[in-house]
Amino acid sequence: MTHERPDPLRSPAFLLVCGITFLTFVAAFQLFPTVPLRLLELGARRQQTGLFMTVFTAGSASGALFTGPLGDRVGQRRMMIVSALAFAICVSLYGFIGQRWWLFTVLALPHGIVWSGLLTTTMPILGEVLSEDQRAAGIALYGLASPAGVIFGPMIGLAFFRHFGFQPMALALGSVFLIIGLLAFSLPRDRSERGIHPPFRLPGGVMLAPCAMLFTTALGYGSLGTFTPQELLKLGLNQPWMFLTAMAVGMVTLRILVSRMGFGERPLRWLMPALWLAFIGLVILALAPGGVLRHAVSAFVYGAGYSMMYTLVNLYVLERVDPLRRGAAFGAMLFAFDSGIGLGAFGIGQIIGRSEPTWGALAFRLGWGTTTLAALASLLLGYRLLKEARRIGMA
Numbered sequence: 001m002t003h004e005r006p007d008p009l010r011s012p013a014f015l016l017v018c019g020i021t022f023l024t025f026v027a028a029f030q031l032f033p034t035v036p037l038r039l040l041e042l043g044a045r046r047q048q049t050g051l052f053m054t055v056f057t058a059g060s061a062s063g064a065l066f067t068g069p070l071g072d073r074v075g076q077r078r079m080m081i082v083s084a085l086a087f088a089i090c091v092s093l094y095g096f097i098g099q100r101w102w103l104f105t106v107l108a109l110p111h112g113i114v115w116s117g118l119l120t121t122t123m124p125i126l127g128e129v130l131s132e133d134q135r136a137a138g139i140a141l142y143g144l145a146s147p148a149g150v151i152f153g154p155m156i157g158l159a160f161f162r163h164f165g166f167q168p169m170a171l172a173l174g175s176v177f178l179i180i181g182l183l184a185f186s187l188p189r190d191r192s193e194r195g196i197h198p199p200f201r202l203p204g205g206v207m208l209a210p211c212a213m214l215f216t217t218a219l220g221y222g223s224l225g226t227f228t229p230q231e232l233l234k235l236g237l238n239q240p241w242m243f244l245t246a247m248a249v250g251m252v253t254l255r256i257l258v259s260r261m262g263f264g265e266r267p268l269r270w271l272m273p274a275l276w277l278a279f280i281g282l283v284i285l286a287l288a289p290g291g292v293l294r295h296a297v298s299a300f301v302y303g304a305g306y307s308m309m310y311t312l313v314n315l316y317v318l319e320r321v322d323p324l325r326r327g328a329a330f331g332a333m334l335f336a337f338d339s340g341i342g343l344g345a346f347g348i349g350q351i352i353g354r355s356e357p358t359w360g361a362l363a364f365r366l367g368w369g370t371t372t373l374a375a376l377a378s379l380l381l382g383y384r385l386l387k388e389a390r391r392i393g394m395a
Contacts (some may be wrong), residue, residue: 013129013188014138018145020080020180021122025149027176028115030157030169031091033229033244035104037158038166042101047353050226050345055105057222057342059112060119061335067117068331072324075190076121079327083117084181088174090114095170112338119334124326125187127318136267136315140259143311147251147303154241158229206320207329209385210313211336216378217275218340220282220371221306223348228295231364235291243285246296250281250303258308268389271312275382277305279375286368309382316389344374 036049044051071079090111097103122142130138160169224247229240254277258270281302288294313333321329348367356363 011129012186014126014142016183016186017122017125017129018142020183021142021145022149023176023180023183024084024118025146026153026156027091027149027173027180029150029153029225029244030160031094031173032225033154033241034157034161034166034169035094036226036230037161039101039104041166042097042099044101045353046230046356047349048101049230050223050349050353051105052108053222053226053345054342054349056108056112056115057338057345059109060116061112061338061342063113063116064120064331064334064338066331067113067327068120068334069328071117071121071124071327071331076124076327077184077187077190079117080121080125080184080187081181083114083121084177084184086114087111087118088177088181091177092171092174095167095174116331116334116338120327120331123314123318123330124323127323127326128188135318137259139311139315139318140255143307144252144255147248147255147307150248151245151252154229154244158241207317207332209381209388210317211332213378213381213385214310214313214333215336215340216374216381217278217306217309218337219344219347219374222341222344223367223371224299224302226345227348227352227364227367228299231361232291232295234361234364237291239292239295242292243295243299246299247303247306250300251307253300254304254308255311266393267315268312268386270308271382271386271389272379274305274308274312275375275379278302278309279305279372279379281305282368282372282375286365286372313385316385320392340374344371 032053035052039049039052040046067079067083090107093107094104097107126138126142127135157169160172225244228243232240232242278301281298281300281304284301285294285298288298314330317329317333318326348370351370352363352367355366359366
């Protein structure tokens with residue numbers, strides 16, 4: 001009698017990780033685009049609205065260098081549970097901040113550290129759940145969870161914020177992260193719970209190329225969630241969620257297409273087309289005419305390219321890094337990515353805010369044009385990563 005090997009892509013553990021990630025991004029992307037609007041309500045200036053994301057990502061970036069290796073040491077499951085519960089506390093506290101808008105930025109630093117604990121856990125857990133021959137397909141399928149969350153998060157969050165206010169939304173999001181923490185108890189036991197205690201170690205030099213590429217990519221990405229809703233509202237348009245939602249639709253669409261066609265034996269061959277799509281999307285945002293349609297087309301193209309790039313870099317790292325050091329590796333990636341997001345949100349915010357009195361709504365175009373320069377740098381770094389991938393047979 002023959003026994004079919006269980007399909008890891010249908011296992012409860014894999015589906016639970018996907019579900020947790022979906023809920024995480026649905027909830028987080030209700031918060032991220034609404035906090036800048038709340039800051040404006042509390043008296044912050046336009047250029048100051050990017051400070052929240054700058055400080056938040058500074059906490060996430062710096063925290064990732066600690067939470068990643070710590071997850072290797074104490075266990076990724078434990079790290080996810082603690083981080084989700086701490087996130088619930090942080091997001092609930094935002095609802096009780098009054099006219100002192102700068103308190104958002106004070107709380108954003110520890111909140112970002114907690115966020116890093118959530119993000120650095122999922123890929124190492126997937127590395128344990130997925131077999132090597134299913135890894136590319138599994139990561140591509142898992143990659144649908146976060147953009148699917150981004151599709152719904154901004155629409156729900158912005159509608160909730162405009163109809164019920166910020167405090168009820170913050171408390172509701174706190175309850176969602178409490179549920180996420182409880183769900184994480186059902187994940188497979190950690191290595192540390194099985195008597196394996198890896199030492200606390202930082203990632204090696206193999207992470208330099210992927211981290212540099214993610215940093216330059218994030219410089220542009222960091223400004224989009226904060227300032228695309230503000231541009232559409234400045235233009236008098238009533239779809240401030242359009243860019244983030246269309247970006248997520250683009251992410252999901254390309255992942256489905258590639259998954260149906262298959263990655264093949266050399267999945268990294270998709271890297272440069274993905275980077276070019278992201279670049280073209282930013283060019284459309286900066287130069288194309290119109291408002292809502294421009295945002296929708298730009299975001300769809302950008303999201304398709306950005307999402308596939310991120311998936312391929314994750315796959316590259318899983319293949320190159322010792323399983324006992326994956327938390328540290330993905331912590332380094334998060335450090336690079338969130339550093340880019342924070343600097344991008346701050347820098348583009350300064351460009352838009354300082355030029356808006358003179359240029360009006362065109363100030364946003366100046367900001368988007370600046371993001372294309374960072375995208376050019378990511379293209380150059382992508383070629384370097386592709387060269388290394390070809391050396392090891394992944395491209």
